[in-house]
Amino acid sequence: MDFLAVMLKYLPVLLMGAVITVEVTVASVFLGSIIGLFAGLARLSKNKLLYYPATAYVEFFRGTPLLVQIMILYFGIPQLAQSLLDISITMNPLGASIVACSINSGAYIAEIFRAGVQSIERGQMEAARSLGMSHFQAMRYIILPQAYKRVVPPLGNEFIAMLKDTSLLSVIGFEELMRRGQLIVAQTYQTFPVYLTAALLYLIMTFGISRWVAYMERRLKTGDSH
Amino acid sequence: MIVINGLYKNFGRLEVLKDINCKVNEQEVVVVIGPSGSGKSTMLRCINKLEDATKGQIVVDGIPLNSEANINAIRREVGMVFQRFNLFPHMTALQNISLAPMKVRKMDRAAAEKIARELLAKVGLSDKAGVYPEQLSGGQQQRVAIARALAMRPKIMLFDEPTSALDPEMVGEVLAVMKDLAREGMTMVVVTHEMGFAREVGDRVIFMDEGRIVEAGTPEQIFANPHNPRLKAFLSKIL
Secondary structure (H helix, E strand, C coil): CCHHHHHHHHHHHHHHHHHHHHHHHHHHHHHHHHHHHHHHHHHHCCCHHHHHHHHHHHHHHHHCCHHHHHHHHHHHHHHHHHHHHCCCCCCCHHHHHHHHHHHHHHHHHHHHHHHHHHCCCHHHHHHHHHCCCCHHHHHHHHHHHHHHHHHHHHHHHHHHHHHHHHHHHHHHCCCCHHHHHHHHHHHHCCHHHHHHHHHHHHHHHHHHHHHHHHHHHHHHHHHCCC | CEEEEEEEEEECCEEEEEEEEEEECCCCEEEEECCCCCCHHHHHHHHCCCCCCCEEEEEECCEECCCHHHHHHHHHHEEEECCCCCCCCCCCHHHHHHHHHHHCCCCCHHHHHHHHHHHHHHCCCHHHCCCCHHHCCHHHHHHHHHHHHHCCCCCEEEEECCCCCCCHHHHHHHHHHHHHHHHCCCEEEEECCCHHHHHHHCCEEEEEECCEEEEEECHHHHHHCCCCHHHHHHHHHHC
16 A cells, blocks of 8 residues: 555544644643743742742652653552542543643743743842832843743743653553554554654644744844843 | 941851941932952942841931831832943833832822933933833943932932943943932932042042941042051052
8 A cells, every 4th residue: 555645544533633732732831831930930939838849849740751750640640549548530531631741841841930030130130129129020020021031942942842742642542643643553554654644743743833933032032132 | 318337248258348337418429439349339239138238237218127128118218220230121211210110109100101201301311212221322221220210219329330331431421410419419329430420529438448448538538638558559559
């Protein structure tokens, strides 16, 4: 059978998987950004009750593989609930996927935000405080608006990394792009054309993101150069 | 206006300020001179608590510098101008000046911008309202920074080497703005290497060396008739 014919035949099914991949990625990076903003600010705090938990969170989720985190959440937590509380829970693959990816992404994004804030010159905070602004006001009006621009490129990287990492969700049977490909291969044994199609779809998506990030960078620069 | 009593400041094991005592009266212009590393800037930064004093007491406008609430109250009354300007790069000159009155004094935008435009006129930059800091020269940036501090209607202005980061041809325009302020009766503490300014505008000159106030007096006393050998050595090097 002609490879191209196989690719075209299964393209619609794989495309539907790609849509799901995009949905999970967008949801995870969005939720991860919220988690990351708070965790990143907590990592900058002098308050030890904020600093240490946030640091432990970042270290754990950056220091262990996402694949293992997914396994623990999807298979491990139900067993824990069963043995500890004697309740049986069934994980929903979509929910578990978004939770695992958001928490993982949040750890990376926390570091991105922390570095972004720390890259702003100390004099900016001092000038704001010397005008009588509170720490919160100085962050809100002076530091974060400047940090936000510096954070766009690394956030773009995180977006691309997350999109590719969602392929790991295939291990819990979540039918994103990679899982769809595996299912087709299991029926047809057409490994090369099917996985190649999946690869091309991933490439199109990551390329789209990198163009979009480049566009955002240019647009932020036209306002002013910082 | 400002009373400093037994102020000590350590950075780790390094003693930067040792038993600083001084007083600044209302409408007085006090110029602080001395070699680099003598603690001039640190003393100035202690006055609005950008540095925490290790020991000692500072009272500004009758408010002791101790609680967080007091610090914010004092900072509203004390304007500060930095060596490196520290303008907010993501805001226009007008926004730089009007932000604090709006957010701290809770003024509405129209009133805050009116003040900002008046102050821009005062520092000779009426035509730069909509311009971002990076499009301004160093001297212009520093004048905007002075206007920004003045927008809070401070009772005291602190200047931390305001002309040290400027190209020589821009020093004059900044000093001119400061002279105007002094003439209007603003209470000012100025850390500077501009001896001409100290002599002409200063009511009192303080000479610091190695973390102590070594000699203080009128400009005539300090420049024409210095007593302390370290002050004499310092003056012979720079005059």
